[in-house]
Amino acid sequence: MRRPTFDLDVLRTFVTGVELNSFAKAADRLDRSTSAVSAQLKKLEEQVGTPVLVKSGRGLVLTPVGESLLSHARRLLELNDGIFQTLHESQTAGTIRLGLQEDFGEHLLSEILRRFVQVYPMMTLEIRIARNTELLSLVENAGLDLALTWDTGHTSPHATRLGETHMHWIGARDTPSPARLDGSTLPLILFDAPCVLRSAATQALDTARIPWRIALTSPSVGGIWAAVAAGLGLTLRTRIGLPAHLRVISGLPPVPSLGYVLHSSGEHPTPAIKQLAASIKTSLQAHTFSFATAK
Template sequence: MEKVPSSLDTEALRSFVAGIDAGSFALAAQRLCRSTSAVSAQLKKLEQQCGTALTIKKGRHLELTASGEILLGYARRLLTLNDEALRAVKGELLQGEIRIGMQEDFGESVMPGVLGHFSRQHSGVKITARIDRNQMLINAFTAKSLDMALIWQPPELTNDNMLIGQCPLEWIHHPDADVAGWLKRGEPLPLVAFESPCVMRSRATSCLDRAGIPWRIVFTSHSLSGIWAAVQAGLGITVRTRAGLPANLAIGTDLLPAPGSLGITVLRAENRHDEALTLLQQLMVDAAQRFTHVGRTFA
């Protein structure tokens, strides 16, 4: 008789996810109204069920192993399906309306995967979506015409912000771009960017200024597709993340100063506490975290 595969413990998965989201399993224990030892025991149980370590101790912190990173995505999906099944059986299917906005970089990847799945699973929730530039989304959120927005981190965080993580910025250019030649000849570096104000444009120009490298804006665009088209045409170089990056463009150069990273933030209306918005927010956070650094540590 074939052995029946073991099943993952749902409550252990919930403790695991809560610990990762809280950044501390001790803090997760408080939120789950359990003792720290109980949460630790559930983590060990989960590791026994998986037959592998999910976290590894690094100094005073715990870091996810490769297996832990894999399980995290499955755990979120299993818990979402579990909770959805309970709501359906109890006749508590989600209802309402959500007005959501997202920065153009995330639209192509987050929109079909997250909003499409959410709409199919929760047909009782009406979603109105908008893709726009950072400042326009911030203005719309401030004017209360959006319930939630996924944006690049604004210069100063407010209490409405939730920082998801840091996304590496890259110098992106055509493979044949003569960056070394421009610098050797002392020519201003040709930049492709959004019209000002733009956080990535500001990051590019400020780091070049600090390095004493001259620059000039050779192309501006209202849309991300325009930015990619100009760089693909070899008109200049730009600073962006890898989100939506065309496959035929080159990434990075040691000849230019590192542009650092940029935070991804969720804005959420303070007066909205319904379950539909909370669930959609979590799905968006999960999707956006694919763009952030994977090396996270937890107390």
């Protein structure tokens, strides 16, 4: 059996008339004649197969079927208008400035960009890979529209905590696990201070009374991975971007999870910025799930 299809123009007239409590006013707003509106309402009732409006005094009131139809019609119109709005916005040109920690930039950036450009192919993105302190300063001074950072306890007016991930002790493939601690000083490979992972590593070792020394500092995650792979020491990081030739090492003091936060420079972001934020959240959720299922 072929199902009838509602005419969205007819539904818009119906919804507008009910909301204005006057189909004459609806005719004016929609730039239609009153006779055209009456014809639309008649067509609607013929499609539904039962009255949706009945006279009450000098006006009209909804029947129970009309009340149900009104709810469905509003949702259909909202979906229709949302589709056209999205299609219109997708042709918007402009520039969005996004800042990322190197961990996120190295591992998630391509996926974030892929999701975003599917919706906004005309937008230009300016990417800044930097440390937390610099990213937060840029957001606060409107130098970035969005910034994805580690949660260091620093708050900003428009920040959303998106989740957290575990920190791990990481070493070369041939590093014993559990780590053999014979009282010798543990060599560490870390960013220079201030660094939330550096602080977490040294605090955990101090609490466990394990002696340590900074064997190497690097301004980049790539430099840290290279030094760890060379056997110069251990590092504390998350699994984000963990190279296949390195591995998580057990036997060292536990460390807490590390949160990540998305900062926005404005209270009222544009639709394109909202879409980019949604792309970031989706990519992070997929990434977190892959960690949860990793062996």
